[in-house]
Amino acid sequence: MSTVVVKVGGAVAGSVATHVNDLATGCCQVVVVHGAGPQISAEMRRRGLPVEFVAGRRVTTAAGLDVVRESFAVVNAALCDAIGPAAVPLFGDEIGLVARHVPELGLVGDPVPCRPAAIEATLADGLIPVVAPLAAGPLNVNADEAASALAVGLGAEKILFLTDVPGLLLEGSVVPVIEAGTAEGLLEAGELEGGIVPKLQAAVTAARLGVRAEIGETSVLA
Numbered sequence: 001m002s003t004v005v006v007k008v009g010g011a012v013a014g015s016v017a018t019h020v021n022d023l024a025t026g027c028c029q030v031v032v033v034h035g036a037g038p039q040i041s042a043e044m045r046r047r048g049l050p051v052e053f054v055a056g057r058r059v060t061t062a063a064g065l066d067v068v069r070e071s072f073a074v075v076n077a078a079l080c081d082a083i084g085p086a087a088v089p090l091f092g093d094e095i096g097l098v099a100r101h102v103p104e105l106g107l108v109g110d111p112v113p114c115r116p117a118a119i120e121a122t123l124a125d126g127l128i129p130v131v132a133p134l135a136a137g138p139l140n141v142n143a144d145e146a147a148s149a150l151a152v153g154l155g156a157e158k159i160l161f162l163t164d165v166p167g168l169l170l171e172g173s174v175v176p177v178i179e180a181g182t183a184e185g186l187l188e189a190g191e192l193e194g195g196i197v198p199k200l201q202a203a204v205t206a207a208r209l210g211v212r213a214e215i216g217e218t219s220v221l222a
Helices: 010-015 017-024 037-046 062-083 117-124 143-153 180-188 196-208
Strands: 002-008 028-034 087-091 099-101 109-111 128-132 158-162 177-179 212-215 218-221
Touching: 002 017, 002 143, 017 028, 017 062, 028 062, 028 117, 028 143, 037 062, 062 087, 062 128, 087 117, 109 143, 117 128, 143 158, 143 196, 158 196, 177 180, 180 196, 180 218, 196 212, 196 218
Parallel strands: 002 028, 002 158, 028 128, 087 128, 158 212, 177 218
Antiparallel strands: 099 109, 212 218
16 A cells, blocks of 8 residues: 655644545555644744744754644644544654754754654554654754655655645746756755745655655656
8 A cells, every 4th residue: 555645734734634534545544744833933932932944944942842842742633633533643753753963953853764663553553643743862853854754764655745835836826847956956046935945855855766746736756
């Protein structure tokens, strides 16, 4: 049975349960990886903590990591509740998600492809793992990058990035298909900013390593 990894942004976590369940009741095993970006930023501002990003990735202090974990817990619980009894909450740092430390970003890591036994066991039981993207350390990892690393490590057929935008937008229009080389050119030229940057980087990585990648209505080809 093929595996599909679904990356869910924090802004849309509550509205994707039907999509996830539709995939899971078809011929696919589904792994969900979620973010909590809006929730984390709001709580950090409430606590007077700085909100800083570098190339779309959050700079994370020890105090910030506490907020990240708390926010992930809230989003994970809400997402599991929306998906239903098949959903199994998992935290990446507790199941062996591996990442290389990026000290210039604080307590942040670059996730590497891996195949956590807890995810495989959950799928084998016919259930849906819902993964919060922390890595052993613990380290905060970008949810898009975590989803891509898991998709590659699990040998997934496809990775879907579900977000609050319809896809990659250029000059106000959705790009239906983009080749990895063209996407890398846009990224290197600094023509994109915000959350689409790590999504496109993660999609390119997955596509180049053999996983079909889609950001909303945009397909990224190797």
